[in-house]
Amino acid sequence: MKMGNLYLFGLLWTVNLASARTHSYHYFYTATAGIPGFPEFVVVGMVDGEQISYYDSISKKVIPRQEWVKGAVDADFWRRNAQILLGSQQSFKANIEIVKQRFNQTGGVHTLQQMVGCEWDSENGTTDGFWQYGYDGEDFISFDMKNMRWNAPSPQGGITKNKWDSNRDENEQKKSYLTQICIDWVKKYVGYGRSTLERKVPPEVSLLQKDPSSPVTCHASGFFPSGIVMSWQKNGKDLHEDVELGETLPNEDGTFQKMSRLRVKPEDWKRDTYTCTVQHKGLKEDIVKKVYEEEIRTNQEKSPPVAIIIGVVVAVLLVAVIAIAGFMVWRKKGKPGFVPANTSDDRSDCSTDSLVKA
The missing domain is CATH 3.30.500.10 (MHC class I-like antigen recognition-like)
Structure with missing residues (x-):
């Protein structure tokens, strides 16, 4: 590559x-x-x-x-x-x-x-x-x-x-x-x-969305080592289409983060069952996040909005860019x-x- x-x-x-x-x-x-x-x-x-x-x-x-x-x-x-x-x-x-x-x-x-x-x-x-x-x-x-x-x-x-x-x-x-x-x-x-x-540090996993009509992002952060598997399922079956897997990025504290985006419309994940599964050595069992409105963090939330989350991520990455x-x-x-x-x-x-x- x-x-x-x-x-x-x-x-x-x-x-x-x-x-x-x-x-x-x-x-x-x-x-x-x-x-x-x-x-x-x-x-x-x-x-x-x-x-x-x-x-x-x-x-x-x-x-x-x-x-x-x-x-x-x-x-x-x-x-x-x-x-x-x-x-x-x-x-x-x-x-x-x-x-x-x-x-x-x-x-x-x-x-x-x-x-x-x-x-x-x-x-x-x-x-x-x-x-x-x-x-x-x-x-x-x-x-x-x-x-x-x-x-x-x-x-x-x-x-x-x-x-x-x-x-x-x-x-x-x-x-x-x-x-x-x-x-x-x-x-x-x-x-x-x-x-x-x-050392083994498990990830924290969140579902993020810019706005109610945007794709859903599964975000894992704070994990070590860098090896991690993120996958999407539709009605219990692995989903490979309409999925965009991001790169593994370093955090300022030496841990890592990774994102995977589900490119389907809200009416699709409201009609069918979509889940994001995260596997990592630091976990005793896989983390499974079901995509539904109450689980997703969006810009419309008062605390903390996705814009701030993304801003913090960008700020950390900029510091990392300068540092390394x-x-x-x-x-x-x-x-x-x-x-x-x-x-x-x-x-x-x-x-x-x-x-x-x-």
């Missing part, structure tokens, strides 16, 4: 309930051009969907986002990473100009992203790794770890592909990182953050990517690969 509009990092992928033992370690680099007042370069590190570090070109500092992650690294870790990312910042700034030239672009808003990382199944020991780039919402180039070569869907990316395919040693290093070093880091981080990463860079992210076949790390505490967990020119 390709990158769409401006999304939060939490939109990268949705973890299925069955994948609770799959742990991930990700870094996301984003360079921007043509956005006044917005950082030209942002880097976010994540473990199991939890943000663990943040860097931007304005502060030029790496900031830990979780208390537990501080125990996994030495005191000088953050300064070393900041120095490396300062170099990456300059590299990305140069590279976004190179790619703009390839697409014959001058002004306008543009983004260049790198996603690097790995996944580890703690039950069966299987691993996977990802290393890919996107430009302006489209796949630009990605690393085929098995065949040790790069894939580029566009002629502009093909120039970079030919250059990087010829560097066998560099590609060997990438494979080594993805299969060994990155996996060691995710195991280490999971060990230190287990109590936070493996408001990434424009593309989702490659449901799999995210990440950035190199070293397992010893006296080294950085950031990649110098960004210094490679496109």
Whole structure:
């Protein structure tokens, strides 16, 4: 799948309930051009969907986002990473100009992203790794770890592909990182953050409606982990048509929210029985909300109106956008990517690969 509009990092992928033992370690680099007042370069590190570090070109500092992650690294870790990312910042700034030239672009808003990382199944020991780039919402180039070569869907990316395919040693290093070093880091981080990463917080579920003639939205919020299943039923049977499932979004407190909209007219759900069912690891039993007037919260209510609810949600999301860079992210076949790390505490967990020119 390709990158769409401006999304939060939490939109990268949705973890299925069955994948609770799959742990991930990700870094996301984003360079921007043509956005006044917005950082030209942002880097976010994540473990199991939890943000663990943040860097931007304005502060030029790496900031830990979780208390537990501080125990996994030495005191000088953050300064070393900041120095490396300062170099990456300059590299990305140069590279976004190179790619703009390839697409014959001058002004306008543009983004260049790198996603690097790995996944580890703690039950069966299987691993996977990802290393890919996107430009302006489209796949630009990605690393085929098995065949040790790069894939580029566009002629502009093909120039970079030919250059990087010829560097066998560099590609060997990438494979080594993805299969060994990155996996060691995710195991280490999971060990230190287990109590936070493996907590279970059930969702709160509400039925919302803008006005009496609008579609009904089933809104689940405040849950952790991010894996959740939301479904609609009509007269007891699963309903797939007239249903719009939203993305899983992060809340400011580290939990998640998700919406699913039922696109049927009020006369339909008044005539037939419609229900929204929510399944989550934090629940002892599924939450089932029946669609009827007394259950739905609308703007006509005095306390609290949907407009305020939506306003609060938007406000929280805006804070989250600022806090974690408001990434424009593309989702490659449901799999995210990440950035190199070293397992010893006296080294950085950031990649110098960004210094490679496109």
